[in-house]
Amino acid sequence: MMNIKVGMISLGCPKNQVDGELMLEKLNRSGFEISSTIEESDVVIINTCGFIEDAKKEAIEAILEAAEYKNAGLITSIVVTGCLAERYQDEIIKEIPEVDAVIGIGADSDIVKVCQKAYIGVKTEFFPDKSYLELEGDRMLSTPPHWAYLKLSDGCDNKCSYCAIPNIRGGYIERSMESIVAEAEKLVSNGARELILIAQDTTKYGMKLYGEYKLPELLRLLTAIDGLHWIRLYYCYPDKVTDELIDVISKEKKICSYIDIPLQHCNGRVLKSMNRSGDYASLKELLDKMRAKIPNLSLRTTFMVGFPGETDEEFEELCEFVRAMKFDKMGCFVFSPEEDTPAFDFDNQIADDVKKRRAEILMDIQYSITQDSNKGKLGNVYEVVVDDFTEDGFVGRAYFDSPEIDSGILFTSSVNHSVGDIVNVKITDFDGYDLIGEVV
Numbered sequence: 001m002m003n004i005k006v007g008m009i010s011l012g013c014p015k016n017q018v019d020g021e022l023m024l025e026k027l028n029r030s031g032f033e034i035s036s037t038i039e040e041s042d043v044v045i046i047n048t049c050g051f052i053e054d055a056k057k058e059a060i061e062a063i064l065e066a067a068e069y070k071n072a073g074l075i076t077s078i079v080v081t082g083c084l085a086e087r088y089q090d091e092i093i094k095e096i097p098e099v100d101a102v103i104g105i106g107a108d109s110d111i112v113k114v115c116q117k118a119y120i121g122v123k124t125e126f127f128p129d130k131s132y133l134e135l136e137g138d139r140m141l142s143t144p145p146h147w148a149y150l151k152l153s154d155g156c157d158n159k160c161s162y163c164a165i166p167n168i169r170g171g172y173i174e175r176s177m178e179s180i181v182a183e184a185e186k187l188v189s190n191g192a193r194e195l196i197l198i199a200q201d202t203t204k205y206g207m208k209l210y211g212e213y214k215l216p217e218l219l220r221l222l223t224a225i226d227g228l229h230w231i232r233l234y235y236c237y238p239d240k241v242t243d244e245l246i247d248v249i250s251k252e253k254k255i256c257s258y259i260d261i262p263l264q265h266c267n268g269r270v271l272k273s274m275n276r277s278g279d280y281a282s283l284k285e286l287l288d289k290m291r292a293k294i295p296n297l298s299l300r301t302t303f304m305v306g307f308p309g310e311t312d313e314e315f316e317e318l319c320e321f322v323r324a325m326k327f328d329k330m331g332c333f334v335f336s337p338e339e340d341t342p343a344f345d346f347d348n349q350i351a352d353d354v355k356k357r358r359a360e361i362l363m364d365i366q367y368s369i370t371q372d373s374n375k376g377k378l379g380n381v382y383e384v385v386v387d388d389f390t391e392d393g394f395v396g397r398a399y400f401d402s403p404e405i406d407s408g409i410l411f412t413s414s415v416n417h418s419v420g421d422i423v424n425v426k427i428t429d430f431d432g433y434d435l436i437g438e439v440v
Contacts, residue, residue: 004119005033007041009062010142012049014149014198014234016082020047021139023081023111028140030112038069043077043115048084050168052336059084067098077101077118081108083168089127100124105169106132130155130170136179146385146420147194147230147403148187152180152218153208156200158237160264161275161342162307162335165200172200174208181221184228193420194230194385195222196402202233203240213240216248223254229422230385232402234260238286239277250294256399258298259290266321267314270307273346280321287325298400300329305362306355307335308346315358322365328373329406330366332359374430381440384409384425386417396425407432413439 010020048059100118104127153174206214268279334355382398
């Protein structure tokens with residue numbers, strides 16, 4: 001199997017990226033040569049996302065681009081994995097015959113055999129039970145050496161009415177605390193200084209194996225790891241953010257005062273229609289409590305606009321909520337009607353141009369909030385990790401910026417720093433979402 005080169009294009013969320021890293025390490029250990037570009041590959045794996053319409057389009061475009069390379073004789077084989085493969089099992093090879101293999105997420109551990117077959121021209125379509133998805137194992141990291149994702153669980157039982165994830169990824173499954181801590185220790189020993197905890201629902205961790213929320217206890221164990229500098233939390237559901245979790249984040253210095261908490265909306269009727277809990281008052285109460293107890297908390301959230309039946313008044317309530325809560329980071333999705341979800345058939349679907357306009361309005365509100373926030377940071381000094389360097393200086397992040405999804409800090413220094421170094425930076429200016437500073 002030596003000299004067969006395999007490359008991967010991994011799309012979508014960090015959870016899918018970790019699945020890709022597990023597959024790459026299996027291929028690497030089996031003698032495949034891992035290449036960094038399509039042009040240098042014999043076998044190309046497209047590790048797809050299939051969550052919403054834009055993600056599906058991106059995945060299909062990537063597959064079609066690989067098909068052009070194959071037709072031109074530049075690559076030998078195409079393997080499609082991930083959520084789009086799991087979701088559209090029968091259609092992909094039928095619609096794109098250049099594809100050699102389509103496998104579901106339960107077949108990720110069989111990636112070596114699948115690629116071997118694809119290389120010699122044997123077609124494979126294999127969709128074992130989703131519960132066979134491996135949550136742990138050695139990974140070939142696709143992130144820089146100084147930070148890594150740490151997956152706690154997969155699948156979801158929340159059944160939000162707009163979401164296809166439970167259909168695609170299956171029910172909620174999780175890893176043992178011991179295996180998570182062991183992997184964290186290994187990642188840190190290999191140079192990671194920042195770990196980002198991910199799952200479909202991070203705050204649910206512990207309910208499957210232990211019958212109670214165990215994220216606070218897990219966090220305490222992770223903070224004890226020597227050499228680990230930052231722990232960051234993604235995908236926290238508001239109804240599972242407990243007082244104990246807030247207490248741990250506030251007391252443990254290694255846990256970034258940064259929480260990604262996707263709220264989706266603030267109107268009680270819309271949230272109920274989404275099969276989510278809460279309303280303006282209860283969510284405001286939670287966020288106010290979090291900010292009161294966690295010093296300098298940076299809150300990231302996402303909202304969905306244009307959900308079926310969302311009235312102008314309900315959208316205006318969301319705008320008011322965003323103005324009042326002043327989120328540090330905010331993303332906005334327009335509702336995408338996904339087949340096999342309850343919301344696909346809901347009455348009062350909203351026109352695309354209305355959805356798009358609402359998203360623009362909400363992001364304009366957030367931009368103004370960000371500008372005010374950036375003004376408030378002028379003159380402050382922050383601990384910053386070096387992520388990259390350019391001709392003009394360095395690119396880094398403070399605790400309030402997450403890699404790949406948030407903005408960053410552009411700064412100068414008289415010292416030639418290395419990626420992964422941690423330095424103190426004084427903020428002197430800002431440009432749009434980005435802060436500008438200098439090492440002090």
